[in-house]
Amino acid sequence: MKVQEANNFTRIEVLNPQDNSIIGTVPSATKEDLHRIIEGAREGAKTAAKMTVHFRMEVLNKAANYIAENHEKYAIMISREGSKTIREARSEVKRCIQTLKISAEEARRINGETIPFSQSEGNENRVGYYYKVPIGIIAAITPFNDPLNLVAHKVGPAIASGNAIIVKPSSATPLSAILLAEAFENAGLPEKVLSIITGNGNVIGDLLVSHPAIRMVSFTGGLETGEKIAHKVGLKKLSMELGSNSPVIVLKDADLEAAVKASVSGAFYAAGQNCLGVQRVFIEEEVFDTFSDSFVEMTKRYKVGDKMLEATDMGPLINEKEAIRIETWVNEAVSKGAKLLTGGMRDGAFYSPTVLTEVPSNSVIAYEEVFGPVVLLYSIADLDEAIEKSNDVNYGLQAGIFTKDLEKAFAAIHKMDVGGLMINDSSDFRIDSMPFGGVKGSGLGREGVKFAIQEMTEPKVVCFNLK
Numbered sequence: 001m002k003v004q005e006a007n008n009f010t011r012i013e014v015l016n017p018q019d020n021s022i023i024g025t026v027p028s029a030t031k032e033d034l035h036r037i038i039e040g041a042r043e044g045a046k047t048a049a050k051m052t053v054h055f056r057m058e059v060l061n062k063a064a065n066y067i068a069e070n071h072e073k074y075a076i077m078i079s080r081e082g083s084k085t086i087r088e089a090r091s092e093v094k095r096c097i098q099t100l101k102i103s104a105e106e107a108r109r110i111n112g113e114t115i116p117f118s119q120s121e122g123n124e125n126r127v128g129y130y131y132k133v134p135i136g137i138i139a140a141i142t143p144f145n146d147p148l149n150l151v152a153h154k155v156g157p158a159i160a161s162g163n164a165i166i167v168k169p170s171s172a173t174p175l176s177a178i179l180l181a182e183a184f185e186n187a188g189l190p191e192k193v194l195s196i197i198t199g200n201g202n203v204i205g206d207l208l209v210s211h212p213a214i215r216m217v218s219f220t221g222g223l224e225t226g227e228k229i230a231h232k233v234g235l236k237k238l239s240m241e242l243g244s245n246s247p248v249i250v251l252k253d254a255d256l257e258a259a260v261k262a263s264v265s266g267a268f269y270a271a272g273q274n275c276l277g278v279q280r281v282f283i284e285e286e287v288f289d290t291f292s293d294s295f296v297e298m299t300k301r302y303k304v305g306d307k308m309l310e311a312t313d314m315g316p317l318i319n320e321k322e323a324i325r326i327e328t329w330v331n332e333a334v335s336k337g338a339k340l341l342t343g344g345m346r347d348g349a350f351y352s353p354t355v356l357t358e359v360p361s362n363s364v365i366a367y368e369e370v371f372g373p374v375v376l377l378y379s380i381a382d383l384d385e386a387i388e389k390s391n392d393v394n395y396g397l398q399a400g401i402f403t404k405d406l407e408k409a410f411a412a413i414h415k416m417d418v419g420g421l422m423i424n425d426s427s428d429f430r431i432d433s434m435p436f437g438g439v440k441g442s443g444l445g446r447e448g449v450k451f452a453i454q455e456m457t458e459p460k461v462v463c464f465n466l467k
């Protein structure tokens with residue numbers, strides 16, 4: 001399970017986005033390095049398929065326990081190389097431990113069933129069953145924003161189902177993935193079942209996703225990258241966890257205080273660099289002013305600053321380039337007539353929590369994924385208008401609705417084009433065992449351990465002719 005030892009001497013610097021200090025370096029793999037890793041993974045796949053279920057469970061639990069024992073080391077790494085505050089990083093470590101423990105539990109539930117052959121005339125003398133087999137080698141490509149738990153969401157299910165896996169983490173945050181590999185090494189996972197390859201997606205990406213030895217590509221990242229990869233993979237399984245610009249609907253009968261609190265935290269968690277982050281809030285006009293005033297007041301109380309301080313609520317963007325992109329999008333909306341209620345200030349990679357209203361529909365920020373700390377508030381006449389506007393984008397990951405009216409909640413359940421709808425919670429709600437994924441430009445397939453395992457296995461049919 002060695003982290004790749006690259007043949008070349010080119011290294012990628014991993015920077016702390018807050019001050020651009022160098023935290024470490026990782027190899028920038030070449031295609032030759034990747035060929036070597038894939039050859040190793042072929043052996044790893046044979047080893048993985050032979051691992052008994054109790055051994056897989058033991059390894060997953062041991063890795064989870066190792067992370068729990070070294071909790072703070074993992075949290076500090078997530079926070080230093082990424083953009084999460086130390087408090088946010090600690091909660092990601094907790095979730096990663098959960099993800100691995102759930103993977104251990106699910107390993108024992110990977111089963112098949114008997115097939116009633118006698119339903120088909122002439123087959124009364126046949127008996128048989130199907131069971132689930134691993135698919136072989138999985139390529140996992142992961143983004144920067146949850147650098148530990150999103151990797152665990154691919155590695156945990158892959159090991160639980162007896163597969164080998166090659167992880168290519170984001171070059172901005174590869175060190176947390178390497179620490180995850182350390183936990184598995186410590187837990188006794190055999191060599192080459194898990195490999196980590198670091199490098200530029202544009203250099204090694206095509207080969208990784210199109211290589212015939214890879215039987216599944218499990219990607220989490222942006223829509224544009226996802227589409228590029230989808231064109232390259234060829235005949236293999238594909239799972240795509242992409243972005244969104246998640247809506248939350250607030251009806252006039254809602255508990256407004258709860259709606260404001262959940263929407264603010266859903267919008268600014270990880271400085272808005274969250275695929276489930278609240279981007280668009282549709283508020284019934286009767287309560288718009290009350291909601292908006294309270295939302296802006298709570299936003300103004302957010303403490304932005306040093307990620308490592310306990311008191312900090314929000315850290316920087318992953319780099320200055322991202323902060324500049326967000327600034328440009330906000331300025332474009334304002335130049336087209338949007339009203340800036342608070343925020344809109346940039347300082348290096350930091351961008352202040354920002355609230356906009358009256359955003360014209362032709363502003364980029366109205367329909368693209370902002371992936372930053374910016375929320376758009378809309379006044380709407382009724383639920384129908386909110387649903388129509390929520391659905392009128394190319395994304396559909398998760399959404400939220402705040403109402404006490406069951407009938408209206410069910411109308412939203414039936415009509416919203418999303419992978420998950422949270423009633424009286426923001427779009428940002430997730431636990432690691434629930435099915436997770438989107439429709440439209442938000443993705444293909446589902447994660448959430450049990451569901452990832454389904455994607456990573458194939459049913460194999462066995463049929464006995466007893467005649």
Ligand SMILES: NC(=O)c1ccc[n+]([C@@H]2O[C@H](COP(=O)([O-])OP(=O)(O)OC[C@H]3O[C@@H](n4cnc5c(N)ncnc54)[C@H](O)[C@@H]3O)[C@@H](O)[C@H]2O)c1
Nearest residue numbers: 142143144169170201202205221222225241242243244275
């Ligand atoms: N749905 C989800 O579960 C989920 C979770 C987190 C993040 N995301 C999405 O991820 C995006 C932010 O992350 P990001 O900026 O790291 O995404 P990104 O698409 O820029 O990069 C994701 C990964 O793809 C790699 N990559 C880039 N070009 C490649 C290529 N040509 N071939 C193969 N790999 C390539 C990158 O190196 C990185 O490891 C947002 O859009 C966010 O919504 C989705």
